[in-house]
Amino acid sequence: MKPDVKQSGDSSVTLLSFDTSTATLAVAIVRNGVVMDSAVTLTERNHSVRIISEIKNLLIRNGLQASDLDAISVGQGPGSYTGVRIAVTVAKTLAWTWNKPLIGVSSLEALAFGAWKALKQNDEDMAIDRDTWIIPLMDARRGQVYTSRYAAGYPDKWDTIDQDGIRLIADWSLRMEEKATLENQVAAIWFVGEIAPHKATIEQAEQSGARLRTYAYEMDAGAVGLLAELKYRQGQQNDVHSFVPNYTQLAEAEAKLLAASRGE
Incomplete structure (x- = not known):
């Protein structure tokens, strides 16, 4: 059938x-x-x-x-x-x-995509000429997260960079900061989703002073x-x-x- x-x-x-x-x-x-x-x-x-x-x-x-x-x-x-x-x-x-x-x-892409739409609706400071990385997080315990990475941009750019995987949040957040610094074309990195257990770790990885941001967001x-x-x-x-x-x-x-x- x-x-x-x-x-x-x-x-x-x-x-x-x-x-x-x-x-x-x-x-x-x-x-x-x-x-x-x-x-x-x-x-x-x-x-x-x-x-x-x-x-x-x-x-x-x-x-x-x-x-x-x-x-x-x-x-x-x-x-x-x-x-x-x-x-x-x-x-x-x-x-x-x-x-x-x-x-x-x-589910990770849906979490990221929903958060991206919400961020735009909330008039967050988004760059027009550079990408914004959206990093969805689901807590996997023991310092681990289910995560991936997407490049979002105006007007409707939405590209997958890293596939779904389980990663250590300490290593992952540092890696995102370092990659963004090397590429120099990333305006901001938003970690979205289940942020609460990992916010302190993400903040410790911040080096540029304003690039790593967090946004608590529930599945939509x-x-x-x-x-x-x-x-x-x-x-x-x-x-x-x-x-x-x-x-x-x-x-x-x-x-x-x-x-x-x-x-x-």
């Missing part, structure tokens, strides 16, 4: 998007590059109980049924091992049941949908059966089990 995909002549696109990679359960409806409605709930360790009801409430509130949707978009991770698995499972189930294309988006499913819409319009989608979460690293219990099987 092939997903129900609109013909290219129909330019209107409506997506249901959601993400559970962090403590935040985020759901949204995106249509034609606009976030029509969204909801954010702090439900850490309770995503599996709330996600279906939150999706249902969002659709009812906007008078939508499955037939009105063109695709299902989901944050694929990395992030919370259990959280990412929940979102991906629900997305696959809905895409298969409703016969809709499935589009996975990096609207950003997931906006990124997914770009993929949808380019004809990109994921195979429902082979689609899996991007954990970036094995869960601790799984890693220990693998090590034991190797006699490590």
Whole structure:
């Protein structure tokens, strides 16, 4: 059974998007590059109980049924091992049941993209002639973070520089400062997302006096949908059966089990 995909002549696109990679359960409806409605709930360790009801409430509130949707978009991770698995499972189930294309988006990219949009709306001091680096952070404990790096600029520049990975925040922040100094084309470096556990470490890496900045930001499913819409319009989608979460690293219990099987 092939997903129900609109013909290219129909330019209107409506997506249901959601993400559970962090403590935040985020759901949204995106249509034609606009976030029509969204909801954010702090439900850490309770995503599996709330996600279906939150999706249902969002659709009812906007008078939508499955037939009105063109695709299902989901944050694929990395992030919370259990959280990412929940979102991906629900997305696959809905895409298969409703016969809709499935589009996975990096949860880190969505975190970064949403923060970038918020920073611009807040009239933060952004350079027009130089790039701004957006560095999303999700706490991975023990001084580690899930992170990546994006170059943003006016009017609509958005490029991936470093792929998703788990890194030591002390080394990562120093590396970002050093690279920006060498390139000399970076106006500012914004560390966004789960900032609180790592703010002091980031501040210690500051050398230029004003380049490293922090911005606490919660996951926004609207950003997931906006990124997914770009993929949808380019004809990109994921195979429902082979689609899996991007954990970036094995869960601790799984890693220990693998090590034991190797006699490590």
